[in-house]
Amino acid sequence: MFTGIVTAIGTLRDARHDGDLHAVIACPFDPATIAIGASIACSGVCLTVVDKGGAAGDAWFAVDISGETMARTAPGHWEEGAQLNLEPALKLGDELGGHIVTGHVDGVGSVVSITPVGDSKQFVIAASKELAPYLAPKGSITLDGVSLTVNTVDDQADGTCHFMLNIIPHTAEVTTIGQLSVGDAVNLEIDVLARYLQRMQSLRS
CATH class of the missing domain: 2.40.30.20 (Elongation Factor Tu (Ef-tu); domain 3)
Known part of the structure; x- marks a missing residue:
């Protein structure tokens, strides 16, 4: 669950087709605060973190993007160099500054x-x-x-x-x-x- 309040802009650093699209997204987060299996909304698409690395302020995380997701979302978002709006999942007690967002593109x-x-x-x-x-x-x-x-x-x-x-x-x-x-x-x-x-x-x- 998300609120639609973007916390950072990330850059799709690497995109590799290996069945699904395996994407590495550079971001200004602290990797210590990113959990494997956590959800991050990437330009409105809820994706699961499968790997991470880097340092605080210069981090990266990896996601796998299915063919179904790619078919239902704006194609230019999944090209190398594309910039993405990032929002980590809402935590219990966080301020609901926007509105209830599921991360499922309609x-x-x-x-x-x-x-x-x-x-x-x-x-x-x-x-x-x-x-x-x-x-x-x-x-x-x-x-x-x-x-x-x-x-x-x-x-x-x-x-x-x-x-x-x-x-x-x-x-x-x-x-x-x-x-x-x-x-x-x-x-x-x-x-x-x-x-x-x-x-x-x-x-x-």
């Missing part, structure tokens, strides 16, 4: 537009028709592992939707969102509460 969206507004930037993201019913103004969404608030939702004629996010300078600086460009693919996880509400509504219907 779909891949794309950046439609980026518009400067004051010091912030408004991002418009396209979501599939499968995810559209779960998106609502002032609701929560996880984009590449970052907990964000949906500002507006614009339903499209084909059943898809475009939703707008306001990204403040701090968020752009401490996550990979500030590096996004129009057309880039992003991992999306809908709010778990919206998932259950939609299921309850469908059963009533």
Whole structure:
């Protein structure tokens, strides 16, 4: 379980296909605080640590990424040199600063537009028709592992939707969102509460 509050940006240092994709991710963590078998969200994807090393501030950890995970997430995230938003799993008693995030990506969206507004930037993201019913103004969404608030939702004629996010300078600086460009693919996880509400509504219907 996670909160969508990114604690560091890591770099995929090595990616080797050996059945699954074996990836080594460099990060500024202390390896003494990383447990083998622990969960770390990597740009919104919950992955299991299978190895670790390095020193405090210059550490690395290794994960195995299945073909199923690669097929359901943004492809550019798993290439050597890619930067990833990192969040260790929530510990009992930690502050829930974002919203409840599972680390299970529901779909891949794309950046439609980026518009400067004051010091912030408004991002418009396209979501599939499968995810559209779960998106609502002032609701929560996880984009590449970052907990964000949906500002507006614009339903499209084909059943898809475009939703707008306001990204403040701090968020752009401490996550990979500030590096996004129009057309880039992003991992999306809908709010778990919206998932259950939609299921309850469908059963009533």
